[in-house]
Amino acid sequence: MSISDLYSSGFRERNQDHFAAIVRVAMSDDVITDEEKAFLDRMARNLDISESNYKEILKDYRSHPINPPTMYNERLDRLYDLTRMVYADHELGPKQTVILERLGIGLGFSPENVSYVVHKALMLVGKGVDSEDFKDEIKNMNR
Secondary structure, rough: HHHHHHHHHHHHHHHHHHHHHHHHHHHHHHHOHHHHHHHHHHHHHHHHHHHHHHHHHOOOHHOOOOOOOOOOHHHHHHHHHHHHHHHOOOOOOOOHHHHHHHHHHOOOOOOHHHHHHHHHHHHHHHHHHOHHHHHHHHHOOOO
């Protein structure tokens, strides 16, 4: 097995674990609504999750580890990626914002501030900022 195969395999596994964490958030009320299902379908496409892996993850999402980033910059990178995925199709419904807020809490953002962080994140991604500007703006949003 080549190094690129190992990298690709590790990348796919991280995407699957990441997707399973998103499914876990969607399943927090034990129901996946049509709107959540549409969101999960888009996330699976964006994360390059195959149809068979998608079905398996939905059936057994709890078997995937949750590996939230411990470093603040990594949490911001993950928030940036998630926000871009949510914003990608420009179909922001209130449920998607709620899901993004729940994911933000899962990333370690405070429940008291997560709605402000998500609002700012969506605004920044809507403006098309890059990752570095995004992180800088979120870090300094209270100044």
